[in-house]
Amino acid sequence: DAGVIQSxxxxxxxxxxxxxxxxxxxxxHNSLFWYRQTMMRGLExxxxxxxxxxxxxxxxxxxxxxxxxxxxxxxxxxxxPSEPRDSAVYFCASREDRANQPQHFGDGTRxxxx
Amino acid sequence: GENVEQHPSTLSVxxxxxxxxxxxxSDSASNYFPWYKQELGKRPQLIIDIRSNVGEKKxxxxxxxxxxxxxxxxxxxxETQPEDSAVYFCAPKTGANNLFFGTxxxxxxxx
Numbered sequence: 001d002a003g004v005i006q007s008x009x010x011x012x013x014x015x016x017x018x019x020x021x022x023x024x025x026x027x028x029h030n031s032l033f034w035y036r037q038t039m040m041r042g043l044e045x046x047x048x049x050x051x052x053x054x055x056x057x058x059x060x061x062x063x064x065x066x067x068x069x070x071x072x073x074x075x076x077x078x079x080x081p082s083e084p085r086d087s088a089v090y091f092c093a094s095r096e097d098r099a100n101q102p103q104h105f106g107d108g109t110r111x112x113x114x
Numbered sequence: 115g116e117n118v119e120q121h122p123s124t125l126s127v128x129x130x131x132x133x134x135x136x137x138x139x140s141d142s143a144s145n146y147f148p149w150y151k152q153e154l155g156k157r158p159q160l161i162i163d164i165r166s167n168v169g170e171k172k173x174x175x176x177x178x179x180x181x182x183x184x185x186x187x188x189x190x191x192x193e194t195q196p197e198d199s200a201v202y203f204c205a206p207k208t209g210a211n212n213l214f215f216g217t218x219x220x221x222x223x224x225x
Contacts, residue, residue: 033212043218091157100165102160103160106157107156
């Protein structure tokens with residue numbers, strides 16, 4: 001089991017640029033979560049999908065953020081245009097859709113917007 | 115919405131001593147209570163979890179106890195070692211079927 005795979009591991013870009021983060025969940029897991037982690041705000045849930053359908057996007061900060069899950073093995077989180085305050089570590093997690101199963105996290109993408 | 119608090123926010127213990135971290139939550143519908151450990155620069159990893167039909171669960175040096183009436187659950191680490199140094203998060207499952215992460219407790223084990 002390869003675990004949750006995220007790419008890139010690190011991204012440094014200038015403000016105003018489009019940023020796309022990618023996630024491959026664990027095979028067989030049908031819930032997928034995107035989190036953002038900063039020192040100030042801790043670990044925040046941005047959006048979660050179940051069976052490729054967005055269920056709760058109330059954590060998405062603003063319209064510059066969008067997420068998609070075109071199939072069961074791939075999801076993207078896009079920021080356009082990016083701003084310095086978007087700098088954070090972005091984690092993807094997946095979970096098997098049975099009662100009370102834990103979430104498994106990827107290694108995260110460390111994003112720096114200059 | 116769910117209100118989750120962890121105490122203490124930082125904890126320093128001597129190697130070999132015990133550490134206890136408490137998590138209080140507000141959603142009475144919560145029925146799954148995991149603890150995650152996050153080492154510096156790494157991802158959060160599940161270390162132990164408990165479901166609402168039991169009051170205590172133990173796995174070697176770590177244990178979790180649950181008091182559903184009082185809406186709190188605690189992480190206990192015995193015989194602490196330097197590699198236990200990390201940030202620990204409680205993450206009770208909300209009625210909306212998500213995990214709500216606490217603000218974390220930074221544990222430092224002093225050799």
